[in-house]
Amino acid sequence: MRNEQLQEILNEYDIREAEIAFIRHNENRTYKVKGHDGSTYLLRIHQPVKDGMAGQQHTYEGLMGELQMLEHLSTRNHLLVQRPVRNREGELITIIEHEGKRWNSSVLTWLEGRDLHKDDVSDPGLVEKLGARIAELHKFYSLYKQEGLDKRPSQGIAYNQYVIEVIQQGLAKDLFTSSDVSIIEETISLVNARLADSGNVEAWGLIHGDLSLGNIIMTSDGELSFIDFGFFGPGYHYTDVAMGAMMVPSELRDIFLKGYYGHDxxxxxxxxxxxxxxxxAIIGYYVFQMENESVHAWMRERMPKLCADYCTPYLSGERIFYSV
Known part of the structure; x- marks a missing residue:
């Protein structure tokens, strides 16, 4: 998008004479914005780079659910997050026209810091803090009540079944072999069966849904902050915990779990x-990128390894928590 178009959007927030720097275009178009008064913001145009990446999080109602949640979460002193900025009409979403279509846009405050790095999570103290921060986020969610959460992405048993269906489509695209697809289907079906049998009601709630090193900011004083709540919505807490565990070295995963659960x-x-x-979580990444041809070669190469090294041992009853 041209800077003139972006400035028109920012005018709705009384952000004038802005310096605008493009960040990336993936799930959304994102820009770093510095206003004439020195304040810094994140501008998001909720237009995915591929139509197949669009989901409930891009709809007006779905996006409103994310922004209302962030507005509430930003008032909590112990969890630092980006705060949504309301436009001159007091609205959280500004609708724009681009390339003959209407898109939602939003503005968030900017968080100073940097993405969490792999080297950072070699520190046991930071690893325990990461687990504790995820637990605090889940505690907030357990108390958070808001209408419209049914418009947000949901990652439950039905979603897992949908993942199977998308992976099966990889056969027609010549991405996966039939044997690997069968292993993936069996793996997900086993997880679903265990969830159904365990009746994990206490593990169901609201989740971030997309935790990764790139979605966590470390501030100059070493605090951790979650960003990119595009997949926020109903789901199993295990989703966030598992994603967090995969960020840290296997030998520190018990420390991470202690940070989250509060005991050994x-x-x-x-x-x-x-x-x-x-x-x-790994299979879900394949599903999300299914329409992104730039990663197809990587997917073809990595899927057999995922099935042979992790899914097959998991199906055989071997423990893989400290090896994935």
Missing amino acids: HTGEDKLVLLEGFMLL
Whole structure:
């Protein structure tokens, strides 16, 4: 988009004479904006780079659910997040026209810091803090009540079944072999069966849904902040915990779990489910990128390894929590 178009959007927020720097175009178009008064913001145009990446999070109602949640979360002193900025009409979303279509746009305050790095999570103290921060986020979610959360992406048993269906489409695209697709289907079906049998009602709630090193900011004073809540919505807490565990070295995962659960003994049943959710997180990335041809070669190469090294041992009852 041209800077003139972007400035028209920013005018709705009384952000004038802005310096605008493009960040990336993936799930959304994102820009760093510095206003004439020195304040810094994140401008998001909720237009995915591929039509197949569009989801409930891009709809007006779905986006409103994310922004209302962030507005509430930003008032909590112990969790630092980006705060949504309301436009001159008091609205959280500004609708724009681009390339003959109407898109939602939003503005958030900017968080100073940098993405979390792999080297950072070699520090046991930071690893425990990461687990504790995810627990605090889930605690906030347990108390958060808001209409419209049914418009947000949901990652439950039905979603897992949908993942199977998308992976099966990879056969027609010549991305995966039929044997690997069968292993993936069996893996997800086993996780679903274990969830149904365990009746994990206490593990169901609201989640971030897309935790990764790139979605966590470390400030200059070493604090951790979550960003990119595009997949925020109903789901199993195991999703966030498993994603967090995969960020840290295997030898520090017990410390991470202590940070999250508050004690040393997680229990075998939880570990088995966390292993399943680790695999779901990896498979979910394949699903999200299914329409992105630039990563197809990577997917063809990596899927056999995922199935042979992790899914097959998991199906055989081996523990993979400390190896994924």
